[in-house]
Amino acid sequence: MSQPFSPQQQALGNLLDRPNRVQVASYSQYLEAQRAVDYLSDQKFAVEHTSIVGEGLKIVEQVTGRLDWTRALSLGMTQGAFTGIFIGLILNFLGFGGENRSFLSLMIDGLLLGVIFGAFWGLLTYAMSGGRRDFTSVGGMRADHYNVMVDPELAEQARALLERMPSMPVPPTR
Known part of the structure; x- marks a missing residue:
């Protein structure tokens, strides 16, 4: 007899079971993807319909x-x-x-x-x-790139908002 899933496991399963989400942006660094989702949140976008997916995962020691x-x-x-x-x-x-x-x-x-x-x-x-x-x-774990994924019905709105996101300043080199 199998054990029932905890509420946390059910919530995680619901989040991971979103195969129809659409990629609206891709970044080489996780902090850039996090900044994009934070910008969407600042613009009152429904970020609960958003996920950051790392692809090309590697374990680095x-x-x-x-x-x-x-x-x-x-x-x-x-x-x-x-x-x-x-x-x-x-x-x-x-x-x-x-x-x-x-x-x-x-x-x-x-x-x-x-x-x-x-x-x-x-x-x-x-x-x-x-x-x-x-x-x-x-x-730690590292990915080759990080995709910002959104439910299909909100993809165009997310893309339009991200196009207006200010660029990140480049730090000076020494």
Whole structure:
């Protein structure tokens, strides 16, 4: 027996199930397509009948450095420190410090505990990787181009509005 879809899944399905939408513009950068839809919204166009579709999708992962025991330890300690300070703040605001504990002492305790647990976790996860991923990286998805798509009955109105959109200034080169 299949599970019923959540309201969010149904809404996403309804949005993706629009094969009859018409392309009114295409841009090489996502921010340009976003700017076009924002312009349509500023012109009181019914943007709920609009979508931005990226085509030619690629996953890009930029390697940022080598990962070894020392780097795993320092990354774990840094992340743990921030987490510990955050938890210390929450505990302070919720009143778990009591009258005999100062704000600063809760922050220092959170920092120290965070550094200890972060160091342990950083080393543990690096050890568990077994040398299969000895680098750090950041990743994301990128498209070759982004199409602004509109329901067919509103396509001409959207095209006419986008023709009047002011051009984006070109930043000066150094």
